[in-house]
Amino acid sequence: MRRLIVSGAIALAALATGAVAIAAGTEAHPPHKHWHFQGPFGTYDRAAAQRGYQVYAEVCAACHSLSLLAYRNLTELGLTENQVKGLIKDIQVPDLNDDGQPIERPARLSDSFRKPFPNAAAAAAANNGKAPPDLSVIVKAREGGPDYIYALLTGYVPFDKLTPEQIKEFAVTKDDNFNAYFPGHKIAMAPPLSDDKVTYADGTKATLSQEASDVTEFLAWASEPYMEDRKRTGVRVILFLLALAGLMYAVKRQVWSNKH
Amino acid sequence: MASSHGTPPVFNNKVIAWIDHRLPIFSYVEKEYHTFPTPRNFNYFWNFGAIATVMLVLMIATGVVLATNYTPHVLMAFDSVERIDRDVPQGWLIRDLHMNGASFFFIAVYIHIFRGMYYGSYKAPRELLWILGVVIFLLMMATAFMGYVLPWGQMSFWGATVITSLFSAIPVVGDSIVTWLWGGFSIGNPTLNRFFALHYLLPFIIVAVVALHVVALHVHGSNNPLGIDPKGPQDTVPFHPYYTMKDGFGVVVFLIVYSIVVFFAPDYLGDAANYIQADPLVTPTHIVPEWYFLPFYAILRAVPDKLGGVIAMFGAIAVLFVLPWLDTSRVRSATFRPIYKWCMLLLVIDVVVLGFCGANPPAGFWIPLSQVATLYYFFHFLILLPVLGKIERPLPLPPSIADAVLKKKAG
Numbered sequence: 001m002r003r004l005i006v007s008g009a010i011a012l013a014a015l016a017t018g019a020v021a022i023a024a025g026t027e028a029h030p031p032h033k034h035w036h037f038q039g040p041f042g043t044y045d046r047a048a049a050q051r052g053y054q055v056y057a058e059v060c061a062a063c064h065s066l067s068l069l070a071y072r073n074l075t076e077l078g079l080t081e082n083q084v085k086g087l088i089k090d091i092q093v094p095d096l097n098d099d100g101q102p103i104e105r106p107a108r109l110s111d112s113f114r115k116p117f118p119n120a121a122a123a124a125a126a127n128n129g130k131a132p133p134d135l136s137v138i139v140k141a142r143e144g145g146p147d148y149i150y151a152l153l154t155g156y157v158p159f160d161k162l163t164p165e166q167i168k169e170f171a172v173t174k175d176d177n178f179n180a181y182f183p184g185h186k187i188a189m190a191p192p193l194s195d196d197k198v199t200y201a202d203g204t205k206a207t208l209s210q211e212a213s214d215v216t217e218f219l220a221w222a223s224e225p226y227m228e229d230r231k232r233t234g235v236r237v238i239l240f241l242l243a244l245a246g247l248m249y250a251v252k253r254q255v256w257s258n259k260h
Numbered sequence: 261m262a263s264s265h266g267t268p269p270v271f272n273n274k275v276i277a278w279i280d281h282r283l284p285i286f287s288y289v290e291k292e293y294h295t296f297p298t299p300r301n302f303n304y305f306w307n308f309g310a311i312a313t314v315m316l317v318l319m320i321a322t323g324v325v326l327a328t329n330y331t332p333h334v335l336m337a338f339d340s341v342e343r344i345d346r347d348v349p350q351g352w353l354i355r356d357l358h359m360n361g362a363s364f365f366f367i368a369v370y371i372h373i374f375r376g377m378y379y380g381s382y383k384a385p386r387e388l389l390w391i392l393g394v395v396i397f398l399l400m401m402a403t404a405f406m407g408y409v410l411p412w413g414q415m416s417f418w419g420a421t422v423i424t425s426l427f428s429a430i431p432v433v434g435d436s437i438v439t440w441l442w443g444g445f446s447i448g449n450p451t452l453n454r455f456f457a458l459h460y461l462l463p464f465i466i467v468a469v470v471a472l473h474v475v476a477l478h479v480h481g482s483n484n485p486l487g488i489d490p491k492g493p494q495d496t497v498p499f500h501p502y503y504t505m506k507d508g509f510g511v512v513v514f515l516i517v518y519s520i521v522v523f524f525a526p527d528y529l530g531d532a533a534n535y536i537q538a539d540p541l542v543t544p545t546h547i548v549p550e551w552y553f554l555p556f557y558a559i560l561r562a563v564p565d566k567l568g569g570v571i572a573m574f575g576a577i578a579v580l581f582v583l584p585w586l587d588t589s590r591v592r593s594a595t596f597r598p599i600y601k602w603c604m605l606l607l608v609i610d611v612v613v614l615g616f617c618g619a620n621p622p623a624g625f626w627i628p629l630s631q632v633a634t635l636y637y638f639f640h641f642l643i644l645l646p647v648l649g650k651i652e653r654p655l656p657l658p659p660s661i662a663d664a665v666l667k668k669k670a671g
Binding site for chain 1: 505520533
């Protein structure tokens with residue numbers, strides 16, 4: 001719907017060139033999934049995003065940083081400060097003590113998310129030479145956004161399920177991870193999620209699909225925590241401008257009434 | 261320049277009269293924006309000059325606020341832009357307005373340029389007015405290009421690499437010029453710093469050229485959809501309130517469309533790859549500029565030779581400077597030019613086709629298509645326009661604006 005409205009607006013503005021989507025490669029197009037945060041009034045599903053944080057913290061955080069977020073931001077997901085303090089009570093972050101010596105201390109609300117590796121070189125060294133990407137804006141940084149992230153997390157194909165043509169065309173070996181949606185298909189990341197990888201506190205059954213969709217909801221929020229504010233402001237601004245345009249048109253008609 | 265605009269105004273307020281006697285700003289505004297005689301028959305295409313002005317002011321206002329929160333350093337620029345979104349109060353709003361404002365400034369200016377072409381606004385005595393407009397367009401392109409580099413995403417970095425490397429096509433001194441532009445032997449912190457400085461400077465130069473553009477406009481007044489000169493007061497209305505109201509209404513409608521994108525699809529016109537921090541070691545699969553440069557990017561890539569491509573791309577803008585002399589027809593408005601009218605439509609289609617060519621990887625049928633479209637672009641300006649003016653038989657022009665307006669009303 002959002003695309004439709006925008007497309008109309010763009011066409012009106014004689015901007016056909018802007019709407020060019022660039023599709024390339026042999027990867028399957030990620031199927032469209034409904035997200036709670038879609039559409040002009042869509043909001044983040046707080047429960048799903050909280051579960052998604054659990055998936056991030058227990059699985060993704062082992063390799064992927066989330067450097068633009070601080071623990072205090074988690075209160076925006078509907079958690080109280082005490083609940084967040086409980087979530088982070090076992091997390092240690094690096095700091096310097098009064099003597100300037102590096103130490104580890106318990107994380108505070110004001111701390112940025114703990115990085116899994118001390119620096120990019122260490123991250124690369126621990127991951128076959130390529131540092132795992134930071135996930136702070138990952139949903140905005142990929143064509144297809146949340147659909148792509150979800151498709152990637154659920155799109156692994158085991159080696160024995162591949163056709164001989166696929167194995168030949170992409171030179172896949174038993175040690176490779178084949179993903180239907182990753183550009184080039186061979187992805188360094190082993191399948192990160194599986195059924196019952198986490199145990200949800202709220203009793204939700206932790207299927208692969210549920211985990212992937214929850215962590216995508218969380219990462220979508222992490223990419224744009226201000227989205228709800230943006231849409232709310234937008235509704236007010238556009239209602240105001242519509243009323244103003246009506247008034248302006250009425251006055252303009254009045255002014256011009258003796259001229260045509 | 262205002263001698264023909266009626267008697268000098270008399271100000272009853274003593275303070276205003278005192279100031280105006282010494283610094284005639286009030287007389288100026290009175291003459292140029294109140295009583296200024298303006299053709300009575302503008303259509304809504306004539307709103308886009310005012311709309312572009314509003315966008316320019318909006319870009320400078322939001323840009324100054326962004327600059328107070330931005331860090332022009334290769335290690336910090338990307339995160340500082342995200343910090344604006346996340347940690348500066350309403351920072352996301354300022355950035356979304358600025359980021360999409362560039363696109364909407366170009367939309368307004370492209371429509372404004374189309375209007376000038378369709379209604380022959382560049383013809384005598386408005387050649388310099390037109391040329392100043394092309395100068396503004398060029399300055400806008402430079403400003404937009406450097407602004408796109410500042411967030412230091414992948415497209416920022418690689419777009420900058422592609423565009424600055426164009427200068428290496430210049431024989432003999434090309435490589436030295438590129439090193440000079442970069443401030444080093446690769447794109448790095450000195451490049452980012454100078455682009456930031458210039459991105460802040462150029463908009464104010466645009467303001468100065470816009471002022472000249474307006475001065476030139478007010479010498480002979482605006483062209484109009486009929487392309488014939490006003491012959492007396494019956495053909496004109498005072499600028500205020502007639503066009504202040506009409507422009508105001510148009511501006512608000514434009515802002516509604518702009519707001520839909522800003523608030524509900526702020527990243528629609530951008531490239532997802534620009535949310536990946538610049539990495540000199542990883543080249544994106546497709547390097548594409550922002551949508552408003554795509555037709556020119558297509559022309560650049562249509563020519564198999566690097567230097568030839570650069571010349572063609574700059575030539576595509578250079579022809580606009582001499583447009584007033586390429587078009588040999590004495591009739592301004594396409595309304596009375598039965599063939600030219602269709603040529604303008606074809607040119608618009610051609611530029612849109614070029615845009616699609618620029619957005620797609622240069623492979624398969626996109627290559628010959630972009631070459632044909634590039635040839636047609638130059639054919640339109642260099643051959644069609646000069647010849648058409650000689651052979652086309654224009655329709656009879658109405659005796660006056662008032663005559664045409666009143667006849668239309670009666671019929």
